[in-house]
Amino acid sequence: MDERDSSESPIQGKKSKSKTARKPKETVLKQKSPAEFFAENKNIAGFDNPGKSLYTTVRELVENALDSAESISKLPVVEVTIEEIKKSKFNSMIGLVDRERVDAALYDDYENEKAREKRLAKEARTQEIQAKNATLGKKVKETPASKGIKGRGEASFYRVTCKDNGKGMPHDDIPNMFGRVLSGTKYGLKQTRGKFGLGAKMALIWSKMSTGLPIEISSSMKNQTYITFCRLDIDIHKNIPHVHLHEKRENKEFWHGAEIQVVIEGNWTTYRSKILHYMRQMAVITPYAQFQFKFVSDAPDKNVTIRFARRTDVMPPIPLETKHHPSSVDLLLIKRLITETSKQNLLQFLQHEFVNISKPHAERLIGEMGPDFSSKMAVKSLTSQQVVRIHQLFRQAKFDDPSGHCLSPAGEYNLRLGIIKELNPDMVATYSGSAQVFEGHPFIVEAGVSIGGKDVKQGLNIFRFANRIPLLFEQGADVVTRTALKRINWSNYKINQIQDKIGVFVSIVSTKIPFKGTGKEYIGDDITEIASAVKYAIQQCCIQLKSKIVKRIQAREQQERKRNLSRYIPDAAGAVYNVLKDMTQLHASKKSRNGNDDDAELLRKVSEKLITKETLIEKLAKHVEQVDYEMALEYATHSGSLTVD
Numbered sequence: 295m296d297e298r299d300s301s302e303s304p305i306q307g308k309k310s311k312s313k314t315a316r317k318p319k320e321t322v323l324k325q326k327s328p329a330e331f332f333a334e335n336k337n338i339a340g341f342d343n344p345g346k347s348l349y350t351t352v353r354e355l356v357e358n359a360l361d362s363a364e365s366i367s368k369l370p371v372v373e374v375t376i377e378e379i380k381k382s383k384f385n386s387m388i389g390l391v392d393r394e395r396v397d398a399a400l401y402d403d404y405e406n407e408k409a410r411e412k413r414l415a416k417e418a419r420t421q422e423i424q425a426k427n428a429t430l431g432k433k434v435k436e437t438p439a440s441k442g443i444k445g446r447g448e449a450s451f452y453r454v455t456c457k458d459n460g461k462g463m464p465h466d467d468i469p470n471m472f473g474r475v476l477s478g479t480k481y482g483l484k485q486t487r488g489k490f491g492l493g494a495k496m497a498l499i500w501s502k503m504s505t506g507l508p509i510e511i512s513s514s515m516k517n518q519t520y521i522t523f524c525r526l527d528i529d530i531h532k533n534i535p536h537v538h539l540h541e542k543r544e545n546k547e548f549w550h551g552a553e554i555q556v557v558i559e560g561n562w563t564t565y566r567s568k569i570l571h572y573m574r575q576m577a578v579i580t581p582y583a584q585f586q587f588k589f590v591s592d593a594p595d596k597n598v599t600i601r602f603a604r605r606t607d608v609m610p611p612i613p614l615e616t617k618h619h620p621s622s623v624d625l626l627l628i629k630r631l632i633t634e635t636s637k638q639n640l641l642q643f644l645q646h647e648f649v650n651i652s653k654p655h656a657e658r659l660i661g662e663m664g665p666d667f668s669s670k671m672a673v674k675s676l677t678s679q680q681v682v683r684i685h686q687l688f689r690q691a692k693f694d695d696p697s698g699h700c701l702s703p704a705g706e707y708n709l710r711l712g713i714i715k716e717l718n719p720d721m722v723a724t725y726s727g728s729a730q731v732f733e734g735h736p737f738i739v740e741a742g743v744s745i746g747g748k749d750v751k752q753g754l755n756i757f758r759f760a761n762r763i764p765l766l767f768e769q770g771a772d773v774v775t776r777t778a779l780k781r782i783n784w785s786n787y788k789i790n791q792i793q794d795k796i797g798v799f800v801s802i803v804s805t806k807i808p809f810k811g812t813g814k815e816y817i818g819d820d821i822t823e824i825a826s827a828v829k830y831a832i833q834q835c836c837i838q839l840k841s842k843i844v845k846r847i848q849a850r851e852q853q854e855r856k857r858n859l860s861r862y863i864p865d866a867a868g869a870v871y872n873v874l875k876d877m878t879q880l881h882a883s884k885k886s887r888n889g890n891d892d893d894a895e896l897l898r899k900v901s902e903k904l905i906t907k908e909t910l911i912e913k914l915a916k917h918v919e920q921v922d923y924e925m926a927l928e929y930a931t932h933s934g935s936l937t938v939d
């Protein structure tokens with residue numbers, strides 16, 4: 295027995311005798327549905343606060359739209375609209391009558407007379423100082439717009455709509471796709487933006503939590519004569535869809551794709567720039583898509599319409615579904631594969647349910663498993679112990695690495711196009727690595743490094759992409775940021791990490807992106823294979839840049855030399871001419887004595903003004919020009935911009 299239990303403290307003693315003594319509550323075993331869990335922990339899915347929730351909702355819908363169009367090899371056309379809904383409009387939407395405040399002091403933003411006077415006086419003082427500074431020609435510091443009265447402020451509501459030209463969804467599947475947490479079509483081993491079967495449901499859960507309004511889905515598949523319209527909401531406790539309306543409507547134009555609409559609480563003011571950055575970076579990594587982004591409100595000056603035009607029709611190949619690599623499977627997965635396989639015997643199972651196991655290889659593996667195993671044994675009859683044996687062998691045996699054929703990287707061409715379009719840099723280098731592997735999953739790292747450009751700050755500007763999704767949050771902990779900051783010695787490549795405007799773009803694709811958390815915000819720095827592939831890819835770009843930079847420095851130095859030489863030509867020519875003139879006079883007196891001189895011809899020309907200071911200037915200038923030309927020729931030949939037969 296714990297000693298503390300037996301010796302009751304005086305305070306405890308007193309307490310236990312008091313009337314208000316609390317009985318320890320009995321522990322009650324409870325269960326939670328996945329929907330309830332995510333509703334209570336929405337931050338882990340990127341729904342931390344209203345602003346971030348608006349951002350994540352846009353993100354989830356856009357990524358689903360792209361996945362959908364790409365799955366049918368259709369060049370994506372995605373339209374996103376965020377419509378601001380004023381409180382009174384929102385109230386009328388839900389049938390709530392607007393009501394004026396009666397008891398003002400009840401509210402969080404209530405300000406008594408004294409506090410109001412104080413605030414107004416402070417604001418007046420600030421304005422006065424600013425006006426004074428302005429008249430004195432001093433730089434006026436931008437002060438944030440008056441915050442006015444303290445308070446949590448009113449909630450802002452937004453209708454988010456995302457329309458695509460993708461595959462659409464089967465009529466009967468829609469309720470589960472949007473109303474059951476952890477249901478999706480992207481659980482297979484394939485490079486997709488979506489993975490968890492969570493995003494769209496989180497948008498719905500957030501709308502349920504903040505506005506109580508359902509989600510609306512219109513969708514049609516190719517050649518379908520009807521459009522499914524579905525309005526639904528989610529039963530959080532049971533994690534099942536609660537369908538309000540599910541009907542088929544006419545589809546005269548044979549439209550295919552999906553249009554999703556949710557009304558949520560959000561904060562456009564604080565997340566405007568993040569949302570626009572996201573759209574811009576998505577356009578960089580998806581230059582074959584056409585995006586239209588609209589923000590619509592009652593205040594026309596706040597409205598935004600941006601079109602990101604398609605810049606290429608070259609679409610990366612569709613990622614392919616692949617099979618598991620033997621070194622990446624665990625016991626549970628092997629058991630599931632056994633349950634699901636259509637193969638009869640162990641040999642067929644090993645050969646067909648995994649990558650990199652050929653028939654002879656499978657036979658050798660079975661031989662290694664021991665006398666209890668045979669090629670012909672029924673795979674479904676394997677005992678638990680036998681499955682463990684297979685697992686142990688898979689962990690220890692050597693297998694070829696999985697190939698990267700199933701992956702679909704953006705491609706150097708697209709990456710370069712995106713960087714040039716986005717930053718308009720002075721220099722850019724790109725690199726596409728070959729497929730590598732971590733924990734049995736293939737991955738490819740592509741990188742781009744740029745110098746200079748518009749809207750680029752001095753130092754490192756990092757752009758990260760995973761399975762072609764821009765990652766905007768948790769930058770500090772990400773493998774790309776850490777590598778660029780800590781493991782690249784920029785000065786080795788003649789790049790100044792502090793002063794140069796450096797753009798670092800890294801795109802990683804894999805059948806499994808090891809995101810930290812379900813929010814898909816960043817990739818940790820703890821996977822050695824990924825960290826070293828990222829470093830290598832950045833270094834390869836830097837090596838390319840270095841030779842460009844060195845050549846540029848040489849060209850600049852040569853220009854400088856030419857400028858210096860040219861600057862001294864008049865002085866040098868003057869000095870030489872004066873010497874020659876003096877020599878002419880000396881020559882005249884010497885000639886009278888010995889009448890013979892090697893320089894006679896030159897001096898004669900000087901005395902007869904056939905050579906003047908101007909002649910010398912002209913000759914020297916020509917010489918500098920000639921030297922410069924030869925050097926330029928040599929530079930161009932070496933840098934490859936001129937070929938000499």
Ligand SMILES: Nc1ncnc2c1ncn2[C@@H]1O[C@H](COP(=O)(O)OP(=O)(O)OP(=O)(O)O)[C@@H](O)[C@H]1O
Nearest residue numbers: 358362471478479488489490491492493494495552
């Ligand atoms: N615009 C769309 N077009 C076609 N199918 C869609 C669309 N949006 C959602 N879906 C379907 O609904 C499923 C669930 O989507 P949801 O966003 O919840 O999860 P996910 O995309 O599979 O994974 P993640 O949570 O990682 O985003 C998807 O797997 C997809 O099959």
